[in-house]
Amino acid sequence: MKKANENPDCPEGYRSMCPIANVLDIVGDKWTLLVVRDLLMLSKRRYGEFQNSPEAIPTNILADRLKRLEATGLVKKEFYQDNPPRAEYFLTRKGADLGPILKAMGHWGKQYIPGVVLPKTFLSPEIRE
Amino acid sequence: MKKANENPDCPEGYRSMCPIANVLDIVGDKWTLLVVRDLLMLSKRRYGEFQNSPEAIPTNILADRLKRLEATGLVKKEFYQDNPPRAEYFLTRKGADLGPILKAMGHWGKQYIPGVVLPKTFLSPEIRE
DNA sequence: GTATGTGACTTGCATTAAGCAAGTGACTAA
């Protein structure tokens, strides 16, 4: 997602010292925040549940995003059986704290995009780790 | 950015009826919101000013994003001379209302990404149209 | 036991977007 970075006046892998730029390096794409939405607002936990969301995320992208979310510490993966391996995904506190960003997006969307509806109000998701 | 759309139970070009999904179709990439940040928080107006931001946006992407922002009604382009053509870009109300999303990102970033600093606090940008 | 199904992925390949460097046109200042 990120690359070497040759801007000398900021740390390894940072585009700049701006928090917004750095947040966009984590969630700045069309799919990542939809997975977070599923976890946070729709209480989804399993691969198949994410697949069933109406946006129909391609399976390879879903697998990739879950990996990245885990790598950046926004999501915790927990196996509930070994054979065949089956896991559930939970938001960490760090991941759940993206809530205000999603809320702001939901609010803007309802104001400016005709016809949209928020699927449910926020439930209290289980936080792990 | 978007494509035909074959999900039959939502309008032309919508991935779903979720406001978050639709917002992500407009600002779900690594650059669009940085241009909005420049307009909203740093009071930039001109092409060259956007280029000078520390993230060093490639010029072709900047040109593309300014076009899209104008096309979606988030930004208004105003020429201040004809020859050679020179323009300034201003946020519309719709564009300025992305502020809360940027604020939420800034807040999350400051909390979870070490070392980052918000360049300035919000100024009151000029709104057009 | 064979056949079908399910959940959670991976792989291959085509399309689209991002990123880099260089070029262009119309000036302006030295």
Added chain:
DNA sequence: TTAGTCACTTGCTTAATGCAAGTCACATAC
């Protein structure tokens, strides 16, 4: 005359997205 600036555009390479299909380890139905 020459160099420089501003606002872009063009060409090309690399990376990300998107689609379809395949895999693996079971569970259930017959």
